[in-house]
Amino acid sequence: MSDLIRDHAARRGERIAVRMDDDALTYAEFDRQVDRVAAALQREGVGMGEAVSVCAATSVRYAALYMGVLRAGGAVAPIAPGVTGAQMAAMIADSGARLAFLDAGTRATLADHADGLTAGFVAMDGSDVGTDWADWIAPADAVPAPVTISPDGPFNIIYSSGTTGVPKGIVHSNTMRWRQMGAGGKAGYDEAVIINSTPLYSNTTLVTFLPTLAWGGTVVLMKKFDARRFLELAEATRATHTMLVPVQYRRIMADPDFDRFDLSAFRFKTCTSAPFAAELKADVVARWPGKLVEYYGLTEGGCSFVLICDEHPDKLHTVGVPLPGHEVKLLGEDGREVAPGEPGEIVGRSGTMMNGYLNRDDKTSEMIWHDENGDAWFRQGDIGRLDEDGFLILTDRKKDMIISGGFNIFPSDIEAVARGCDGVEDISVVGVPSEQWGETPIAFAVGAATPDAIKTYTNERVGKTQRLSDVVMVDELPRSAIGKVLKRELREKYLAA
Known part of the structure; x- marks a missing residue:
């Protein structure tokens, strides 16, 4: 990756590499900034494969830091700014980073939990949270010592979003990332102007951010997503590519002036991370x-699916077919493959699979299913079935499945029905304990409909075991930064009340 950046600086140095608002760096400027970061990291003793942590808002400086860590031979360990102070401290410590790059907001979050950390702090934004970036970065003429990376060595450590518990560090190797970037030419990333509106700590962003820089395109960053601002930016920059999550697509398409914006330069739009309604x-x-392309898979790797929506208008209820070289199996509760057309737990394998969870061999073992030959497959955590053409239809998250009266209930089935009720803008169904049934489904809804109306409408149209016990109206559903509904928070909120 570092060599590719240097090559672009030599061949197309005046092309913009990264911009955000009025801050922009050409490839020549970006390459020099990356050199300065890498030299400073080596001065601090950051060695091969060693983690460097960053927990800060999106910025051009963040992008240069990311590439600088790679050029120094290190591994980037990005952390979501929205986590708690205890989680932030735990992840910095878990990564083993000797340096943590923060800004005023994240340092304030960390304040009461920093005492036990050995990492030194560098301020990304000029705030008083550690060594100032301007004082820390190496001089303008600094050149880092060349390094030879290991194919199996760590490229980054991505901490899971924590929607189902304490985040785990997912270790991606240099080889895994290289394979992911290989198809970028077919997607036109070499001439791309891509808008990345999701944060840089997220793998959702990285699957387009990294290939764009690898192939020499232009990355346009948004510090915070706003539908109208996105449309204005897309028109002004003549954007050709973007990666968005479903809730962002919904907000953009709902803009009353959507059709007046000139989006004719777009060639490739992608989506991942959450259910995308047909x-x-x-x-x-x-x-x-x-083109609109949906990807389904795990940050950990395994089997990834792709749906080219324009080419398969009759398959929009699916997430597509496995990428070339990716394999999938569907397992029943007995651990054996289910019959064709039957739903089962999704397990997959490919050439793009994580090294494992950092310092968590137990969790890595839980993730793996071995076939009769002893080969390792990753448990994807979802339930689905394959249609007659091999397209995957997702049924639900295995961990979200509700067992009521001995019957398996999938929240997505109930949600799909409830969305048909007038006045329902958004809805999420979770299971809560029930003395009578073991678990029972309840719904959290957004919109003008009343709880009674939603409950009556839904319960008249679902099976007896699927009937809602309660409906709670909320102003909005809690979501992670990449659009996943935080069902655990909903469940905890209901039980606490």
Whole structure:
């Protein structure tokens, strides 16, 4: 990756590499900034494969830091700014980082939990949270010592979003990332102007951010997503590519002035990370130029699926077919493959699989299923079935499945029905303990509909075991930064009340 950046600086040095608002660096400027970061890291003693932690808002400086860590031979350990102070401290310590790059907001979060940390702090934003960036970075003419990376060595450590518990560090190797970037030419990243509106700590962002820089395109960063601002930015920059999560697509398409914006330069739009409703996909295909491609898979790797929506309008209810070289099996509760067309737990394997969870061999072992040959497959955590053409239809998260009266209930089935009720804008169903049934489904809904109306409408249209016991109206559903509904928070909130 570092060599590719240097090559672009030599061949297309005046092309913009990264910009955010008025801050922009050409490839020549970006390459020099990366050199200065790498030299400073080596001065601090950061060695091969050693983690460098960063927990800060998105910025051009963040992008240069990311590439600088790689050029120094280190591994980037990005952390979500929205975590608690205890979680932040735990992740910095878990990564083993000797340096943590923070800004005023994240340092304030960490304040009461920093005492036991050995990492030194560097301030990304000029605030008084550690050594100032301007004082820390190496001089303008600094050149780092060349390094030879190991193919199996760590490229980054991505901490899981924590929607189902304490985040775990997912270790990606240099080889895994290289394979992911290999198809970038087919997607046109070499001439791309891509808008990344999701944060840089997220793998959702990295699957387009990294290939764009690897192939020499231009990355346009947004510090915070706003639908109208996205449309204005896309028109002004003549954006060709973007990666968005479903809730962002929904907000953009709902903008009353969407059709007046010139989006004709778009060639490639991608989506991942959360369920993408078929009717929303159809709307995007109909009204927004360029291909729409949905990806389904895990940050950990395994089997990834792709759906080219424009080419398969009759398959928008699916997440597509396995990528070339990716394999999938569906398992029953007995650990054996289910019959064709039957739902089962999704396990997959490919050439893009994580090294494992950092310092968590137990969790890595839980993730793996071995076939009769002893080969390792990753448990994807979801339930799904394959249609007659091999397209995957997701049923639900295995951990979200509700067992009521001995019957398996999938929240997504109930949610799909409830969305048909007038006045329901968004809805999420979770299971809570029940003395009578073991568990029972309840719904959290957004919109103008009343709880009684939603409950009556839904319960008239679902099976007896699927009937809602309660409906709670909320202003909005809690979501992670990449759009996943935090069902655990909903469940905890209900039980606490």
